[in-house]
Amino acid sequence: SECLGGSCKKADDAKAEALGSNFDNDYDQKEEQNERAGYGKSSSDPNGGHSGVPATYSPNVLRRWRQVPPVPPVPGNVGEKGKAVHVPPDQEALMKERFKLNQFNLMASDMISLNRSLADVRLEGCKDKKYPKLLPTTSIVIVFHNEAWSTLLRTVWSVINRSPRPLLKEIILVDDASERDHLGKKLEKYVKTLPVPVYVFRTGKRSGLIRARLLGAKHVTGQVITFLDAHCECTEGWLEPLLARIVQDRKTVVCPIIDVISDETFEYITASDMTWGGFNWKLNFRWYRVPQREMDRRNGDRTAPLRTPTMAGGLFSIDKDYFYELGAYDEGMDIWGGENLEMSFRVWQCGGKLEIIPCSHVGHVFRDKSPYTFPGGVSKIVLHNAARVAEVWMDEWRDFYYAMNPGARNVPVGDISERQALREKLKCKSFRWYLENIYPESQMPLDYYYLGDIRNVETRNCLDTMGRKSGENLGMTYCHHLGGNQVFAYTKRQQIMSDDNCLDANSRTGPVKLVRCHGMGGNQAWVYDEVDKTIKHVNTGSCLTKPDNSDVNLPLLKSCVYSEGQQWIMDSDFKW
Ligand code: LR7
Numbered sequence: 001s002e003c004l005g006g007s008c009k010k011a012d013d014a015k016a017e018a019l020g021s022n023f024d025n026d027y028d029q030k031e032e033q034n035e036r037a038g039y040g041k042s043s044s045d046p047n048g049g050h051s052g053v054p055a056t057y058s059p060n061v062l063r064r065w066r067q068v069p070p071v072p073p074v075p076g077n078v079g080e081k082g083k084a085v086h087v088p089p090d091q092e093a094l095m096k097e098r099f100k101l102n103q104f105n106l107m108a109s110d111m112i113s114l115n116r117s118l119a120d121v122r123l124e125g126c127k128d129k130k131y132p133k134l135l136p137t138t139s140i141v142i143v144f145h146n147e148a149w150s151t152l153l154r155t156v157w158s159v160i161n162r163s164p165r166p167l168l169k170e171i172i173l174v175d176d177a178s179e180r181d182h183l184g185k186k187l188e189k190y191v192k193t194l195p196v197p198v199y200v201f202r203t204g205k206r207s208g209l210i211r212a213r214l215l216g217a218k219h220v221t222g223q224v225i226t227f228l229d230a231h232c233e234c235t236e237g238w239l240e241p242l243l244a245r246i247v248q249d250r251k252t253v254v255c256p257i258i259d260v261i262s263d264e265t266f267e268y269i270t271a272s273d274m275t276w277g278g279f280n281w282k283l284n285f286r287w288y289r290v291p292q293r294e295m296d297r298r299n300g301d302r303t304a305p306l307r308t309p310t311m312a313g314g315l316f317s318i319d320k321d322y323f324y325e326l327g328a329y330d331e332g333m334d335i336w337g338g339e340n341l342e343m344s345f346r347v348w349q350c351g352g353k354l355e356i357i358p359c360s361h362v363g364h365v366f367r368d369k370s371p372y373t374f375p376g377g378v379s380k381i382v383l384h385n386a387a388r389v390a391e392v393w394m395d396e397w398r399d400f401y402y403a404m405n406p407g408a409r410n411v412p413v414g415d416i417s418e419r420q421a422l423r424e425k426l427k428c429k430s431f432r433w434y435l436e437n438i439y440p441e442s443q444m445p446l447d448y449y450y451l452g453d454i455r456n457v458e459t460r461n462c463l464d465t466m467g468r469k470s471g472e473n474l475g476m477t478y479c480h481h482l483g484g485n486q487v488f489a490y491t492k493r494q495q496i497m498s499d500d501n502c503l504d505a506n507s508r509t510g511p512v513k514l515v516r517c518h519g520m521g522g523n524q525a526w527v528y529d530e531v532d533k534t535i536k537h538v539n540t541g542s543c544l545t546k547p548d549n550s551d552v553n554l555p556l557l558k559s560c561v562y563s564e565g566q567q568w569i570m571d572s573d574f575k576w
Pocket residue numbers: 143144145146147176207208209212228229230231258285312313314315335336337338339340364366370372
């Protein structure tokens with residue numbers, strides 16, 4: 001059991017009972033059913049084309065659930081208001097040991113109430129926003145593999161405590177073949193004590209989060225599916241803005257701002273409302289700063305829905321019927337990874353919208369590594385999933401993925417015909433359309449002359465990023481023809497880029513650095529001359545030159561003398 005000395009079980013149960021009965025007194029289910037029986041009377045379809053049953057509530061019910069008070073801090077409890085928790089120094093050894101179980105500070109988590117209070121982190125402008133009187137119901141789907149008791153149940157309690165009860169249809173827990181005792185009978189027994197319907201389904205054998213979510217979704221009876229990871233905490237007012245947005249446009253997939261719950265202290269740290277989701281050539285999801293054009297589109301209103309090119313994947317709401325219309329998930333994806341980009345591309349390319357709703361905040365325990373096994377091997381699984389994304393959705397830009405991931409070519413992608421047929425059936429737009437209209441800031445160049453390695457004629461070595469970061473020098477080494485750090489795109493905007501970095505020089509003599517691409521020419525503009533094979537820096541007129549013998553790994557910038565040391569091959573040598 002996760003509970004030290006079995007003591008927390010009792011405490012948890014007691015709390016559940018206490019809170020449960022509170023809720024039961026406060027909330028009369030019968031009344032809800034009665035009041036809901038009035039649905040369907042509206043002819044104007046107030047739920048924005050919802051094909052499900054519009055849920056309507058009488059003013060009485062609405063008034064009551066608005067009055068459900070926020071969870072008050074419990075004096076003396078650690079971690080209240082989302083504060084950091086510190087494990088006593090004499091327990092540090094045990095703490096470190098237990099950290100490995102979930103790759104977060106389990107001891108800290110276990111010290112915190114399952115009902116802990118959180119600060120109201122919303123922007124002022126969010127607090128008095130008015131939402132439609134008619135909102136659809138939602139079912140919360142939480143999948144997990146070997147999740148800790150305290151994080152899982154704190155997720156559940158935060159949903160219960162901070163969601164308007166009439167909107168919360170049920171919570172669906174999907175156990176993906178966990179091997180921890182507390183997730184067995186104990187969990188089933190516990191959820192029966194909760195004041196809302198909570199169901200536990202089990203995949204039986206390890207299915208991965210994608211197929212586990214599909215299983216959960218099948219049992220959803222609410223009108224909207226809301227997915228959460230199993231280590232989240234929902235804050236005050238998190239749900240209404242998500243559902244309200246779906247009412248306005250049922251083809252909108254909406255995410256909260258994902259705040260950070262520290263994996264060390266479980267401190268609740270508000271995330272920026274100025275980041276959105278993107279991705280790199282490896283097809284990793286990444287956060288980036290929201291560009292000015294999107295701020296302008298929202299008239300500078302930071303509380304307005306933020307269109308995002310991609311989503312992190314774990315926390316979002318989607319109209320249930322739309323989820324299936326749009327092709328749910330790709331069942332061919334295993335364990336972890338890829339499904340978030342797959343759904344993001346699919347939503348945009350097939351006529352939907354993907355948004356972050358800044359008035360909705362949910363915390364998530366971000367961790368540095370995965371605590372669980374990837375049967376079959378991490379890289380094989382992740383490459384397989386991402387390859388399916390690239391093959392089905394990215395058209396020619398899939399080449400960037402293969403170029404950047406040595407080894408991806410050797411992983412079988414499996415049968416993708418059904419997903420391709422889906423793309424046909426839904427008449428989805430091209431990846432070029434997506435890049436041009438949704439994500440012009442992406443590091444995928446729209447138009448490029450070349451993608452591959454760049455070899456020096458004299459030394460026969462290749463330019464190599466050496467895996468370095470923005471601001472560091474470009475490197476050079478023997479050509480391995482595997483792609484990865486030796487892959488560059490030469491773009492029609494005259495950039496030589498590797499993922500989000502561009503070759504950049506700010507003087508006639510270099511050095512040549514890797515610098516975050518700015519897309520404005522300047523120090524990042526280069527001209528490749530196919531005839532004399534030089535790579536000329538536009539601003540200085542200097543030529544990219546092989547390294548001096550003294551420093552073999554450092555390509556230079558020098559006056560052009562048209563020697564072989566200044567000749568570079570970008571050609572068929574690149575096999576893909
Ligand atoms: O085999 C598995 N079976 C599962 O049920 C593997 C995982 N899971 C469960 C797991 O217990 C957890 O509840 O699936 C959920 C997500 O797994 P995590 O927490 O290990 O994933 P993550 O938070 O590291 O990864 C993010 O990317 C994933 C890609 O597949 C999923 O989309 C996650 O939901 C997603 N998490 C978020 O979006 C939260 C914000 C993180 C960021 C950025």
